[in-house]
Amino acid sequence: MGTLLFCLSISSGVYAQTEKSSEEISERTSKSNRDQEAKAKEWVSELSLLDHESILAVEKVISTHLKTVRDWHNEHPYTMVPAGINPRTGESLSELDRRMIAHSAKPGSVHEDFMNGLRQHLNEEQVIHILDKYTVGKVDFTMKGYHAIVPDLTEEEAKHIRGLLEEARERAVDYKNMEEISAIFEIYKTKAENYLNSNGRSWRQLYKDYVNRDK
Template sequence: MKAVPSLLLAAFLVSHNAFGQTPPVDQPSAEAAARSDMEQAKKAAEWAAALKLDDPGKEARVKDVITAHLKAVRDWHNSHPFTTVPAGINPATGSRLSNLDRQVIADSAIPADVHEALMTGLQKDLTPEQVETILDRYTVGKVAFTMKGYHAIVPDLTAEEEAGILAFLKKAREEAVDYKSMNEISAIFEIYKTRSEQLLNANGRNWKALYKAYTDAVKAKKAAAKPAAP
């Protein structure tokens, strides 16, 4: 997915008002809503328990903060489907907006205080490392997984390059927690992966050539591992 610039978001907010009424959104049944609430609370409880805080009060507060955030993200997402964003083009590329692009735009308009409540609540009871552990739960460990990929593709990363890329990926992780689907989370990471690759190019590397060399080596290794045809 191409990165969606902030200009496009601003355009959406203006056009959203100009186009009038938002298309109606189907509301879940009371039973489905209750079931979803239980699922969010269960997930939050598991994440909080995994920290092994040995403090029931602290664990309960962390669980409550995560639960509230998960529900807020879910509710915003469910009430702002991609159809609330007019179809059009990405002005930075000229490409037509995909449904995923439009959903990311819609979800990126979630009120800032939703994110602030999560981070402030976690930081009250957790160390910075524990906060990162929770953010990794939201994003299924994408920071470490992606960083491992950069090391494989660019084995001689300098300490400065590694620090720059890691900072980008951590920023992606914190932004991504406010999106509901894994496709959206991946899209947010793509924005910062592009910036990471631009950083490497600015340092005199050729990202496309490095990536091609890596993928060619992987294909060659797979081909060599295949048994010869009888």
């Protein structure tokens, strides 16, 4: 009888602990959902839209995308990707590498639904505003850096590099945090630097000269 009571006590404790854990997870998810919805409202409020239905629709598109990206991020940890090497460099995959692989595997429809949803209600300038909010203005910020490092950057070079950064911006909106967003931009910054090298410049020397000027 004593053993039975002990087992029932243990089972009851485990159940209560599990129930509490589930409630905590539910509360965290609810809070996160509210945060995403508040962020969507803030971004849309800056567009000065006049049509109430359009405002609600765009807020829904943005908050849905934020939640979908978050859920994929949370449900696909880096441990899902086996440790190995980067086939281009031969170096071991970092935790960030493995995370980016896991998170880049989300269905293409996630991105398409987001972009199509925005363009259904917004003009291109307004769409860009939302993408800039998501990526905290990294296109303009990075372009300023290139102009500082390459003072005689030509109009053609600037146009090409900006195009690369705008492509990075659109890809980056499918990632949850700034570390991952920055990792996407690093891919395109490397492309920009390779472009300058192939255009008769030396990125390494340009950057060295910039550092010396800054000093």
